Amino acid sequence: MRPAVLIAACSLAAAAATAFAADNVLHPQAPAGAKVFFVDLQDGATVGQELHVNFGVSGIALAPATDTTPGTGHHHLLIDANEPPPPGVPIPKDATHLHYGQAQTTDTLHLAPGDHTLQLVFANAAHVPFEPSIQSKKITVHVQ
Ligand SMILES: [Cu+2]
Numbered sequence: 001m002r003p004a005v006l007i008a009a010c011s012l013a014a015a016a017a018t019a020f021a022a023d024n025v026l027h028p029q030a031p032a033g034a035k036v037f038f039v040d041l042q043d044g045a046t047v048g049q050e051l052h053v054n055f056g057v058s059g060i061a062l063a064p065a066t067d068t069t070p071g072t073g074h075h076h077l078l079i080d081a082n083e084p085p086p087p088g089v090p091i092p093k094d095a096t097h098l099h100y101g102q103a104q105t106t107d108t109l110h111l112a113p114g115d116h117t118l119q120l121v122f123a124n125a126a127h128v129p130f131e132p133s134i135q136s137k138k139i140t141v142h143v144q
Helices: 003-026
Strands: 035-038 050-058 072-079 097-099 106-110 114-123 139-143
Touching (some): 035 114, 050 072, 050 114, 072 106
Antiparallel strands (some): 072 097, 072 114
16 A cells, blocks of 8 residues: 555545544433433422432443543433433533532432423533433422
Protein backbone atom coordinates (compact mmCIF):
# COMPACT_ATOMS: atom_id res chain seq x y z
CA MET A 1 0.00 0.00 0.00
CA ARG A 2 1.35 3.40 -0.91
CA PRO A 3 1.66 5.93 1.89
CA ALA A 4 -1.09 8.20 0.54
CA VAL A 5 -3.55 5.32 0.41
CA LEU A 6 -2.52 4.16 3.86
CA ILE A 7 -3.12 7.63 5.28
CA ALA A 8 -6.54 7.75 3.64
CA ALA A 9 -7.42 4.37 5.12
CA CYS A 10 -6.26 5.49 8.57
CA SER A 11 -8.31 8.68 8.53
CA LEU A 12 -11.34 6.70 7.38
CA ALA A 13 -10.92 4.39 10.35
CA ALA A 14 -10.54 7.39 12.65
CA ALA A 15 -13.68 8.97 11.19
CA ALA A 16 -15.58 5.74 11.73
CA ALA A 17 -14.38 5.56 15.33
CA THR A 18 -15.43 9.16 15.92
CA ALA A 19 -18.84 8.50 14.40
CA PHE A 20 -19.26 5.50 16.65
CA ALA A 21 -18.30 7.54 19.71
CA ALA A 22 -20.70 10.34 18.74
CA ASP A 23 -23.42 7.78 18.19
CA ASN A 24 -22.89 6.41 21.67
CA VAL A 25 -23.03 9.89 23.14
CA LEU A 26 -25.97 11.35 21.21
CA HIS A 27 -27.92 8.17 20.47
CA PRO A 28 -27.29 5.76 23.32
CA GLN A 29 -29.22 2.55 22.87
CA ALA A 30 -31.36 1.36 25.76
CA PRO A 31 -30.85 -2.23 26.82
CA ALA A 32 -34.05 -4.27 26.37
CA GLY A 33 -36.17 -4.18 29.49
CA ALA A 34 -34.35 -1.29 31.19
CA LYS A 35 -36.66 0.83 33.30
CA VAL A 36 -36.85 3.57 35.90
CA PHE A 37 -39.63 4.04 38.42
CA PHE A 38 -40.70 5.75 41.62
CA VAL A 39 -40.01 3.22 44.33
CA ASP A 40 -42.73 4.15 46.80
CA LEU A 41 -44.78 6.96 45.29
CA GLN A 42 -48.11 6.21 43.66
CA ASP A 43 -49.80 8.15 40.89
CA GLY A 44 -52.46 10.36 42.48
CA ALA A 45 -50.90 10.32 45.95
CA THR A 46 -51.63 13.14 48.38
CA VAL A 47 -48.36 14.32 49.86
CA GLY A 48 -46.84 17.06 51.98
CA GLN A 49 -44.88 20.04 50.66
CA GLU A 50 -41.65 18.34 51.67
CA LEU A 51 -41.63 15.16 49.66
CA HIS A 52 -39.00 12.47 49.90
CA VAL A 53 -38.71 10.53 46.64
CA ASN A 54 -36.78 7.36 45.85
CA PHE A 55 -35.72 6.57 42.29
CA GLY A 56 -35.54 2.99 41.14
CA VAL A 57 -33.69 1.61 38.13
CA SER A 58 -33.35 -1.88 36.72
CA GLY A 59 -31.81 -3.38 33.62
CA ILE A 60 -29.15 -0.71 33.23
CA ALA A 61 -26.22 0.41 35.37
CA LEU A 62 -26.39 3.59 37.41
CA ALA A 63 -23.24 5.73 37.22
CA PRO A 64 -22.21 9.30 37.98
CA ALA A 65 -22.12 11.74 35.06
CA THR A 66 -18.32 11.69 35.25
CA ASP A 67 -18.39 8.04 34.13
CA THR A 68 -18.71 7.90 30.33
CA THR A 69 -18.95 4.11 30.13
CA PRO A 70 -21.49 3.34 27.39
CA GLY A 71 -24.66 1.75 28.70
CA THR A 72 -24.63 3.59 32.03
CA GLY A 73 -26.48 6.70 33.13
CA HIS A 74 -28.13 8.71 35.87
CA HIS A 75 -31.59 9.80 36.95
CA HIS A 76 -33.37 12.99 35.94
CA LEU A 77 -36.55 14.19 37.53
CA LEU A 78 -38.96 16.29 35.49
CA ILE A 79 -41.31 18.42 37.58
CA ASP A 80 -44.32 19.86 35.76
CA ALA A 81 -42.58 19.41 32.41
CA ASN A 82 -44.93 19.18 29.45
CA GLU A 83 -43.10 16.70 27.28
CA PRO A 84 -40.34 14.21 27.93
CA PRO A 85 -37.04 15.47 26.51
CA PRO A 86 -36.44 14.61 22.84
CA PRO A 87 -33.76 12.11 21.80
CA GLY A 88 -30.36 13.23 20.58
CA VAL A 89 -29.98 16.31 22.77
CA PRO A 90 -28.97 16.78 26.41
CA ILE A 91 -31.76 17.22 28.94
CA PRO A 92 -31.88 20.88 30.02
CA LYS A 93 -30.77 21.70 33.53
CA ASP A 94 -33.28 24.00 35.23
CA ALA A 95 -35.90 24.13 37.96
CA THR A 96 -38.12 21.63 36.14
CA HIS A 97 -35.35 19.28 34.98
CA LEU A 98 -33.30 18.05 37.93
CA HIS A 99 -30.12 16.05 37.34
CA TYR A 100 -28.76 13.46 39.72
CA GLY A 101 -25.29 13.30 38.21
CA GLN A 102 -23.68 11.85 41.30
CA ALA A 103 -25.79 8.72 40.78
CA GLN A 104 -28.15 9.69 43.59
CA THR A 105 -31.29 7.58 44.00
CA THR A 106 -33.16 9.89 46.35
CA ASP A 107 -34.07 13.53 46.90
CA THR A 108 -36.26 15.70 49.08
CA LEU A 109 -38.44 18.03 47.04
CA HIS A 110 -40.11 21.20 48.23
CA LEU A 111 -43.34 21.60 46.31
CA ALA A 112 -45.97 24.34 46.43
CA PRO A 113 -49.50 23.27 47.31
CA GLY A 114 -51.52 22.05 44.34
CA ASP A 115 -51.10 19.36 41.71
CA HIS A 116 -47.70 18.58 40.25
CA THR A 117 -46.48 16.04 37.75
CA LEU A 118 -43.31 14.04 38.26
CA GLN A 119 -41.48 11.89 35.74
CA LEU A 120 -38.13 10.13 35.78
CA VAL A 121 -35.94 10.00 32.67
CA PHE A 122 -32.65 8.12 32.56
CA ALA A 123 -29.83 9.63 30.51
CA ASN A 124 -26.16 9.00 29.82
CA ALA A 125 -23.08 10.92 30.99
CA ALA A 126 -23.81 13.59 28.37
CA HIS A 127 -27.35 13.88 29.82
CA VAL A 128 -28.82 12.55 26.56
CA PRO A 129 -31.83 10.21 26.89
CA PHE A 130 -31.52 6.61 25.78
CA GLU A 131 -33.35 5.31 22.72
CA PRO A 132 -36.00 4.16 23.21
CA SER A 133 -36.35 6.45 26.20
CA ILE A 134 -35.98 4.88 29.63
CA GLN A 135 -38.59 6.86 31.49
CA SER A 136 -41.21 6.36 34.15
CA LYS A 137 -44.89 6.99 33.79
CA LYS A 138 -45.64 10.66 34.44
CA ILE A 139 -47.42 10.70 37.78
CA THR A 140 -49.43 13.42 39.49
CA VAL A 141 -49.16 14.21 43.19
CA HIS A 142 -51.58 16.36 45.16
CA VAL A 143 -49.53 18.57 47.46
CA GLN A 144 -51.29 19.81 50.56
CU1 LIG B 1 -27.91 14.69 33.71
